[in-house]
Amino acid sequence: MTGAAGVLVLAGTPIGQYADAPPRLAAELAGADVIAAEDTRRLQRLLADLGVRTEARVLSYFEGNEQGRTPQLLEALLGGERVVLVTDAGMPSVSDPGYRLVAAAVEEGVAVTAVPGPSAVLTALAVSGLPVDRFCFEGFAPRKAGERARLLASLADERRTLVFFESPHRTEQTLLAMADAWGGERRAAVCRELTKTHEEVVRGPLPELAAWAAEGVRGEVTLVVEGAPEPEPDDDPESLVAQVAAEEAAGTSRKEAIVVVARRAGVPKRLVYDAVHKR
Numbered sequence: 001m002t003g004a005a006g007v008l009v010l011a012g013t014p015i016g017q018y019a020d021a022p023p024r025l026a027a028e029l030a031g032a033d034v035i036a037a038e039d040t041r042r043l044q045r046l047l048a049d050l051g052v053r054t055e056a057r058v059l060s061y062f063e064g065n066e067q068g069r070t071p072q073l074l075e076a077l078l079g080g081e082r083v084v085l086v087t088d089a090g091m092p093s094v095s096d097p098g099y100r101l102v103a104a105a106v107e108e109g110v111a112v113t114a115v116p117g118p119s120a121v122l123t124a125l126a127v128s129g130l131p132v133d134r135f136c137f138e139g140f141a142p143r144k145a146g147e148r149a150r151l152l153a154s155l156a157d158e159r160r161t162l163v164f165f166e167s168p169h170r171t172e173q174t175l176l177a178m179a180d181a182w183g184g185e186r187r188a189a190v191c192r193e194l195t196k197t198h199e200e201v202v203r204g205p206l207p208e209l210a211a212w213a214a215e216g217v218r219g220e221v222t223l224v225v226e227g228a229p230e231p232e233p234d235d236d237p238e239s240l241v242a243q244v245a246a247e248e249a250a251g252t253s254r255k256e257a258i259v260v261v262a263r264r265a266g267v268p269k270r271l272v273y274d275a276v277h278k279r
Contacts, residue, residue: 130226136163
């Protein structure tokens, strides 16, 4: 122990082929004092694939024990140790364990760095054939149908390309729910087993992809869906006033209703504001 705070290293791991591992990953694993791994068995396979021998203490760190294990890892960091955090694939804390430890380390002034590695989000986005200039990542959609429907409804006007993770056995249900919420014309891509031997990218409208998924999906799945189309500008004052009134009747404040209607109509907020207040 040095008495000075250590370093937390978030180490990105391959999402498929171990040859995709960044060169620095092997060095960090070999030099770690502690390795926190989502699955210690997968870690051992990764070490073998990379030809790495390490003397680090290996601790499990997964969703079930993340809250209880974080103080132990934070103690190691405050004691001057170098802690390397790895998950099963991709970057820790992105839909994987890690956020609690990062937040705790930052709160205590511990240095946090990363070994950048492969990302299923960016890989799927790049191969989807959909717009990549602006996108948002939504993680896993809720499992319960009602919660999922509410989330998708809230994203109906989102113009950025949307990226989701999904389990193979829920892929069909989620694609159908997306088609219900956003319409059958939305284009999407189902990216399965990215960078692996059986990699597959299926592209098409949401209903077609749902029909494809009904036959069964295997492996890790990432969904990429195009954003909402740009609305045809609606600058008719009567229409704008009526839409604001409808939003207010639903419990939205006038200020927020004006913002919502302006965004939906594709017009400046000032135009909606003037229409409402002149009326």
